[in-house]
Amino acid sequence: LAQKPKSVRLHCHPFVAAFLKSDFRAAQRSWYFKYGKWIRIYAVDSLPLMKFQFFDEQDSELSL
Numbered sequence: 001l002a003q004k005p006k007s008v009r010l011h012c013h014p015f016v017a018a019f020l021k022s023d024f025r026a027a028q029r030s031w032y033f034k035y036g037k038w039i040r041i042y043a044v045d046s047l048p049l050m051k052f053q054f055f056d057e058q059d060s061e062l063s064l
Contacts, residue, residue: 005056007037012052014043 012020020027020041031039047053054062 005062007040007057008062009040009042009055010052011042011044011047011055013047013049014045015049016052017041017043 010020028039028041031037054064056062
């Protein structure tokens with residue numbers, strides 16, 4: 001991420017969100033230890049399976 005937002009949200013397909021949250025060592029937790037930020041994961045029904053979007057605290061989409 002080029003910017004340094006205070007909070008980060010990941011919007012993805014519900015199947016992907018369930019997979020990321022379900023593991024004992026969830027990706028969310030490992031991202032926290034790696035990047036020092038808690039990335040919230042939101043399931044969005046309108047997104048295709050392989051598409052995801054990152055947003056900051058002002059609802060601006062973050063470019064990778």
